[in-house]
Amino acid sequence: MTSSAFQMTLTVNGERSDHAVRPRLLLSELLRDTLRLTGTHVGCGTGACGSCTVLLDGEPVRSCLTLAVQADGSEVETIESVGTPEALHPVQAAFNKSHALQCGFCTPGFIMSAVALFRRSAKPSGEQIDSMLQGHLCRCTGYRNIKEALRSAAETAEA
Amino acid sequence: MAAGRLVGAPVPRMEDARLLLGQAQFVADLEAPRMLHMEVVRSPMAHAAINNVDVSEALAFPGVRLALTGEDVLSYGKLPSIDLAGPGNAALQRMLAVGRVRFAGEPVTIVVADDPWIAKEAAALVSLDxxxxxFSLDAEEASGSSAPVVLYPELGGNIIHTARQSVGDVDAAFAEAHHVVDATYRVHRYLAAPMETRGVLADPTGAGRRITLTSSTQFPHxxxxxxxxxxxxSEGDIRVIAPDVGGGFGVKCEFYPEEVLAVVAARKLGRPVKWIESREEHFVATTHAREQVHHLRAAxxxxxxxxxxxxxxxxxxxAAAATLSVTPASIxxxxxxxPYRVPNYRAExxxxxxxxxPLAVYRGAGHPQAVLCMELTMDRIAREMGIDRVELRRRNMLTPADMPSDRGTAIVLAGAVIYDSGDYPGCLDRALELAGWTSRAEREADARSRGKLHGVGISCFVEETAIGPYETGHVRVDGSGKVTVLTGASPHGQGTATAIAQLVADELEIDIASIIVHHGDTDVVPDGVGTFASRGGAIAGAAARLAARKVKEKALVVAAEMLQAKPGDLVWAEGEARTATGASMxxxxxxxxxxxxxxMPSGISSFNLDEKAHHQVPGIAxxxxxxxxxxxIDPETGELEIVGYAVVHDCGTVINPMIIEGQVLGGLAQGxxxxxxxxxxYDEKGRLATKSFADYLMPTAADMPQDVALGSMESPSPLNPFGMKGAGEGxxxxxxxxxxxxxxxxxxxxGxxxxxDGPFTPPAIRRLIRxxxxxKVA
Structure with missing residues (x-):
């Protein structure tokens, strides 16, 4: 019953690896189950909630809707590559300061989208932030503090 | 470092770093050696007789290790309901259906296999005859004596419980009434939908062959x-771990079939078994909330x-009595x-x-329904009698002089309703001020000039929080001066660890960074109750602070010997014992x-600065x-926009205002x-039709009000040693x-x-207007 395996190579958080994958394997499954990078969370499996967002060649994608083979030859960045306990990324630090997370399940998705946004535009506008937020569901915070965190990160960022 | 320096301050959360860095461990993130995967086969029908369940084809599928039907697990007990006694227990749920299925989504069979995809494919081969x-989708009809569908024949009807309240002489009051309001209020069905679904990992291979169940739960104990x-x-055979839990809001203070099924399968196979609920399953398999009809009369x-x-x-x-089944009706x-006096009251x-x-509790439990009925009734009385609705509320409100106020009612499990403290009229006044009540006519005129209808709603409520029976706290200081706190609470996003650390840090007058709080593992914290009913911070916080106080008292005795002083001559300040002469330890x-x-230091009976405390709750705060x-509202399109929102809340002594604001804002979003x-x-076949976030619309950032004005008051609870009440649900x-x-x-x-309670979608508002x-035409 085994489907034919597909040979692929990708770079995740700077580390290259080769994989023989089922064609139907999702990128979220490759990251979580094969590479054991479990910081990427699957909240709905249908691309609606944004919890599973990772960066594929710098662009935010829903890893639950992306096939692993679509990442063949690509660079993937996950939450595990952002910040360290000693030096949080400015967006992460702003989330802590503004109390922009509670249970934290959806948070890595928000952070990855925000990291991409801040790369594209060092000081994103309120509209850019609002439009980014539309892609993510959070059930704990009511969003106000998330918005506040991103706006304060934008204000303090160097242009 | 003066005492009281952290309680009341917006201390950033110590929980955050792990969550922000992707280092949290939710149950889906866990693996165990030789782990197998469980898939649940669920009823496709709302109500049906089970003629046969054939798992032979599924069992023959390569990689399948086990399939169980209801008959296979008949020897185990039904899932308990802790707030339901009496004949209603006929409606307790079995972990797998036997004889009948009673809702689309009810577990019928499990399949356990080497990987989740095999389990899924094999589950499709289970044949259900x-x-x-x-079927019945109408509770009012079902409650009647001639209900067309009876789910549990042994119950003789469909009512599993009737909560009654009786205060004063209702009939006399109605006989003398000047005006009577008669109303029916409908509250619809929705659900909590935490971002993390449920999931379990049952491992029978731990030390001593004990069962370890890791579950996304609010109450591991x-x-x-x-x-x-x-x-x-025996409880001693079982270890339950609540790892990082991605939100609960009440639906994870339930005991679910999958939590037993995974354990049964794991014990049969001698291997760990994992089950992670899909979002689609979550909609049918995790408890729903709210749905009630209220017929209310007011004199x-x-x-x-x-x-x-x-x-x-x-x-x-x-379709069944949940773990907390009658709590919504009772509350x-x-x-x-x-907050209104209403001296005579009768409820059924x-x-x-x-x-x-099955329906159970969701943030607020039965409170949102109650507040809806009472506040819409107050507005109706005001309109019908031509009295200003704020004035009407003031005339009926209890005041601080009425405290404590025995309301003559009782809540199942929690006890007597005796309001302990609070300034309800003061709270109303402050909220109206924050909302700009006196200038609302201008906003109304402005809205009208733009073709919009302006409306203001006022909602005053009192809420049960910080319920018992008790919570545990355990504080240990090691030789480095670092402090470990064990708490029986099991937080899942509330920030309770930070709140507890603030309380302990203040009690011992030490740096909060030297405190670690552990929770959610019954082998690490052997005794506890859990996190629900807005109890974590107030009750577990009190227990932890009491334990810290005991540690401090013991430390003073030991320090007296070290400083060759009398214990009574020492004071505790800035994390050390001090004498009047300037010596310190x-x-x-x-x-x-x-x-x-x-x-052993003289004057103490046991080694170590290691003290436990139970906070026994004397009554509800x-x-x-x-x-x-x-x-x-745009009357043409039915579109509704929230243009202003103000909240003034009172949860007694505040531990961390930042966390409380977060709770209020998050709760607001859910409401x-x-x-x-x-x-x-539900569709025409009685099956749930809304099973994804595409059909079930939850608020996004854009749906939240631009600005929420928040204010707080502090009426300390006399029932809590530190004056604290709960803030999670308001x-x-x-x-x-x-x-x-x-x-x-x-x-x-x-007109x-x-x-x-809506939902007030644009089409729904248009329907109301039409x-x-x-x-009017008729």
Missing amino acids: LTEMP LLRGFLAGVLGL VDAEGVVTAVTLRSVTDNG SSAMLRG SHSVVTNKT PLAAIAGRSTAWNA FANATHVCSIE LGGTLFEELR GTTGSVAAVAGAVADALAPL VTVAS AAETA
Whole structure:
């Protein structure tokens, strides 16, 4: 019953690896189950909630809707590559300061989208932030503090 | 470093770093050696007789290790309901259906296989031979004596429980009434939907072959007891771990079939078994909330004083009694009168089974329903009698002089409703001020000039929080002066660890960074109750601080010997014991002196700075708040926009205002979601039709009000050693009535009467307007 395996190579958080994958394997499954990078969370499996967002060649994608083979030859960045306990990324630090997370399940998705946004535009506008937020569901915070965190990160960022 | 420096301060959360860095461990993130995967086969029908379940084809599928049907697990007990006694227990759920299925989504079979994809494919091979039966989706109809569908014949009907409240002489009050209001209010069905679904990992291979169940739960200790009961094991045979839990909101303080099934399968196979709920499953397999119908009558005197209320309510409990099955009906009936005197009151609240997913508690439990009924009624009385609705509320409100106020009602499990403290009129005044109440006419005129209808809703409520029975705290200081706190609470996003650390840091006057808080593992914290009913911070916080106090008292005795002083001559300041002459001994040195590697210090009976405390809860602490919601409605499109929102809340002594604001805002979002968009709908075959976030619309960032004005008051609870009450649910509890009241106010000029909690979607608002127009023409 085994489907034919597909040979692929990708770079995740700077580390290259080769994989023989089922064609139907999702990128979220490759990251979580094969590479054991479990910081990427699957909240709905249908691309609606944004919890599973990772960066594929710098662009935010829903890893639950992306096939692993679509990442063949690509660079993937996950939450595990952002910040360290000693030096949080400015967006992460702003989330802590503004109390922009509670249970934290959806948070890595928000952070990855925000990291991409801040790369594209060092000081994103309120509209850019609002439009980014539309892609993510959070059930704990009511969003106000998330918005506040991103706006304060934008204000303090160097242009 | 003065005492009290952290309690009351917006201390950033110590929980955050791991979550922000992707280092958290939710149950889906866990693996165990030789782990297998479970898939649940669920009923495709709302109500059917089970003729046969054939798992032979599934079992023959390569990689499948086990398949179990209801018959295979008949010897185990049913899932308990802890708030339900008596004949209603006929409606307890089996972990797998036997004889009949009673809701689409009910577990019928499990398949366990080497990987989740094999389990899924094999599950599709399970053959269910079912004969469809008539089903019931209408709890009011089901509650009648001639209900066309009876789910549990041995029950003789569909009512599993009737909660009754009786205060004063209702009949006399109605006989003397100047005005009577008669209303029916409908509360729709929706659900909590935490971002993390449920999931379990049952591991029978741990030390001593004990079972370790890791579950996304709010109450690991209670879960351990339930599991022991159903399986016939000792609690000592079981370890339950709540790892990082991605939100609960009440649906994870339930004991679910999958929590037993995974354990049964794991024990049979001698291998770990994991199950992670899909989002689609979550919609049918995790408890729903809210759905109630209330028939309410109020007697009013000539001055607008409400002299009596009667209530008959029906709660649609779905197909079985959940772990907390009658709590919604009990709370909504016991708390209906909220902050208003209403000296005479009678309620009869039925909990009824129908062919839907079981219903249980969701943030606010029965409170949002109660507040909706009472506040819409207050507005109705005001309108019908021509009294200003704020003035009417003031005339009926309890005041601080009335405290404590025995309301004569009781809440199942929690006990007597005796309001402990609070300034309800003061809270109303402050909320109206924050909301700009006196300038609302200008905003109304401005809205009208733009073709919009402006409406303001006022929602005043009192809420049960910080319930018992008790919580545990355990504080240990090691020789380095670092402090480990064990708490019986099991937080899942509330920030309770930070709050507890603040309390302990203040008690010992030490740096919060030297404190670590552990929770959620029954082997690490052997005794505890859990996190629900807005109890974590207040109750577990009190227990932890009491334990820290005991540590400090012991430390003073040990320090006295070290400093050759009398214990009574020492004071504790800035994390050290001090004498009047300037000598001092820091906590770390005292902790070191107290270890077993030294002679037992004189004056103490045990080694180590290691103390436990139980905080036994003497009664419910009641929090209160006022919400004021301002909206604009476009009468042409039915579109509703929240243009202003103010909340003034009172949860007693505040530990961390930043966390409390977060709770209020998050609760508000859930209340607004339920009132504006969210609705669980059933199709013509009695199956849930809303099973994804595409069908079930939850609020996004853009749906939240631009600005929420927050204010707080502090009426310390005399029932808590530190004055604390709970704050977890009020944001939700108050918002439902605030929005509904605003819609009622905005649409009143069109002749619309609002008698529900929505959801007030644009089509729903258009329907209300059209119905009023039709009624006018007729």
